[in-house]
Amino acid sequence: MNMKFVVRGQTYYVEMHGKGQPILLLHGFTGSCQTWHPLVSMWEQHMQCIAIDILGHGQTDAPSSVQRYHIDMVAQDVAMLLEQLGIKKAHVLGYSMGGRLALTFAVRYPQYVQTLILESSSPGLKTEEERVKRREEDERLAQFIEQHGVASFVDRWENIPLFSSLKRLSEDVQQRLREERLQHTAIGLANSLRGMGTGAQPSWWEALPQLMFPTLLICGEDDEKFCRIASEMVQLLPNGTLITVPNAGHVVHLEQRERFCTLVQQFVLRGGLLHGD
Ligand SMILES: C=C(O[C@H]1C=C[C@H](C(=O)CCC(=O)O)[C@@H](C(=O)O)[C@@H]1O)C(=O)O
Numbered sequence: 548m549n550m551k552f553v554v555r556g557q558t559y560y561v562e563m564h565g566k567g568q569p570i571l572l573l574h575g576f577t578g579s580c581q582t583w584h585p586l587v588s589m590w591e592q593h594m595q596c597i598a599i600d601i602l603g604h605g606q607t608d609a610p611s612s613v614q615r616y617h618i619d620m621v622a623q624d625v626a627m628l629l630e631q632l633g634i635k636k637a638h639v640l641g642y643s644m645g646g647r648l649a650l651t652f653a654v655r656y657p658q659y660v661q662t663l664i665l666e667s668s669s670p671g672l673k674t675e676e677e678r679v680k681r682r683e684e685d686e687r688l689a690q691f692i693e694q695h696g697v698a699s700f701v702d703r704w705e706n707i708p709l710f711s712s713l714k715r716l717s718e719d720v721q722q723r724l725r726e727e728r729l730q731h732t733a734i735g736l737a738n739s740l741r742g743m744g745t746g747a748q749p750s751w752w753e754a755l756p757q758l759m760f761p762t763l764l765i766c767g768e769d770d771e772k773f774c775r776i777a778s779e780m781v782q783l784l785p786n787g788t789l790i791t792v793p794n795a796g797h798v799v800h801l802e803q804r805e806r807f808c809t810l811v812q813q814f815v816l817r818g819g820l821l822h823g824d
Pocket residue numbers: 575576577642643644645647707709743744745772798
């Protein structure tokens with residue numbers, strides 16, 4: 548079921564599939580609800596899947612004001628969307644940028660969170676020096692998008708080292724991912740980087756020890772950077788589990804779809820426990 552909701556003047560596109568325990572699905576930068584389509588068919592028998600196009604992405608509005616994309620603003624939008632949907636508590640799954648949003652949402656609105664699942668994500672950058680440097684990098688990337696267009700940006704983006712393992716996937720899967728990345732507007736992607744990029748958000752490193760709900764961190768074995776981040780995060784989480792998935796890089800849900808699906812479903816249906824816990 549596809550719906551649109553207005554939240555503080557912004558129209559959000561939402562897809563809902565299945566029945567059972569609600570799970571909120573938050574895609575990554577250049578993603579959309581389509582990110583989850585290959586997985587929902589396996590989850591919908593047991594979980595009510597609620598996917599959102601994040602501000603600036605897909606069929607959700609892409610406002611011109613950078614401030615509107617601040618990750619705290621978007622997390623509040625998510626809370627208001629759940630209220631409109633009548634959902635008091637949900638499992639929350641975020642991939643990459645969507646994981647940073649999921650973590651922001653969990654820190655700000657823990658009352659809504661049953662369990663938290665973060666795929667290839669981070670709590671942000673620890674120091675203001677790192678954040679300033681990253682904001683400058685993301686500003687340059689945002690200007691590239693605006694000056695050269697989304698297609699040129701996607702050509703560049705899909706070839707960064709972080710996604711090198713995706714070349715192992717079939718042409719069909721790679722083409723579908725490319726088409727998902729191409730659907731957005733330049734202003735939406737550029738302002739998403741400026742407003743909710745890794746350098747623009749607060750650091751949640753010091754908030755991790757306060758997160759009492761079960762938290763599952765998933766990273767791909769070949770994604771050294773985000774496995775390193777996850778290994779540090781799990782030490783700080785009171786109820787954290789880290790699963791490193793072999794033969795996968797940053798996009799675990801694509802590169803090891805069955806394993807990812809099973810991990811998430813087991814974690815959700817067992818209330819935050821995994822086999823052998
Ligand atoms: C390249 C880095 O940062 C980017 C990498 C991943 C994030 C993401 O959401 C990518 C999703 C995708 O394209 O499949 C993105 C983000 O969190 O906004 C980061 O900009 C890096 O080395 O940190």
